[in-house]
Every structure is written in C-alpha cells, then in structure tokens.
Amino acid sequence: MTKEDRRRADARFNKITHMASGDKTARVERDAALKAVTDNMAKLKALRLAREAAEPPRPAGAPKKARAKTKGSAEKRPALSDWLAGQQSGGRRT
Numbered sequence: 092m093t094k095e096d097r098r099r100a101d102a103r104f105n106k107i108t109h110m111a112s113g114d115k116t117a118r119v120e121r122d123a124a125l126k127a128v129t130d131n132m133a134k135l136k137a138l139r140l141a142r143e144a145a146e147p148p149r150p151a152g153a154p155k156k157a158r159a160k161t162k163g164s165a166e167k168r169p170a171l172s173d174w175l176a177g178q179q180s181g182g183r184r185t
Contacts, residue, residue: 169177
C-alpha cells in the first residue's frame with residue numbers, strides 16, 4: 092500500500108468515525124451541506140418555473156394516425172439479402 096493510499100484510507104476512516112461518534116461538529120457540517128443542497132434545488136426549481144412561465148405555450152401536435160397492418164406489406168419489401176446484393180452491385184461497400 093502506498094503512502095497516498097494509506098493517507099486516503101486513514102482520512103476516510105477518520106471521517107466515518109468522526110460522524111459516527113455523534114460529534115456536534117460533524118452533525119453541523121452535515122446539516123449545512125444538506126441545507127446548501129436543498130437551497131440550490133429550490134433556486135433551480137424557481138428558475139425553471141420562471142423560464143417555463145415566460146415562454147409561450149407550445150401548440151398541441153396533431154394526433155398521429157395508427158398504421159393499418161396489411162397482409163402483403165412484407166411482400167412489398169425485398170429480402171435483406173436481395174437488398175444487400177443490390178447495394179453491392181450498385182457500387183456501395185457493405
């Protein structure tokens with residue numbers, strides 16, 4: 092184990108034991124971090140809602156028609172091997 096790995100492991104262990112011991116400073120740090128994240132989320136939500144309120148409403152799209160399945164639709168298209176052969180004979184590389 093290198094010195095850097097040892098230092099990181101010790102720091103991680105000390106942080107865990109520090110938070111697990113119920114120390115007030117760890118609790119205060121954790122609460123401060125939680126408050127910062129919560130405040131940031133609230134700010135971003137307010138900005139998003141303001142942006143959505145400022146932009147004009149989007150027009151509703153026309154409903155899409157469902158395709159009717161026909162029995163002969165598979166016969167209209169060439170088989171994949173035929174299509175590939177046509178591509179090669181047409182000068183395309185596959």
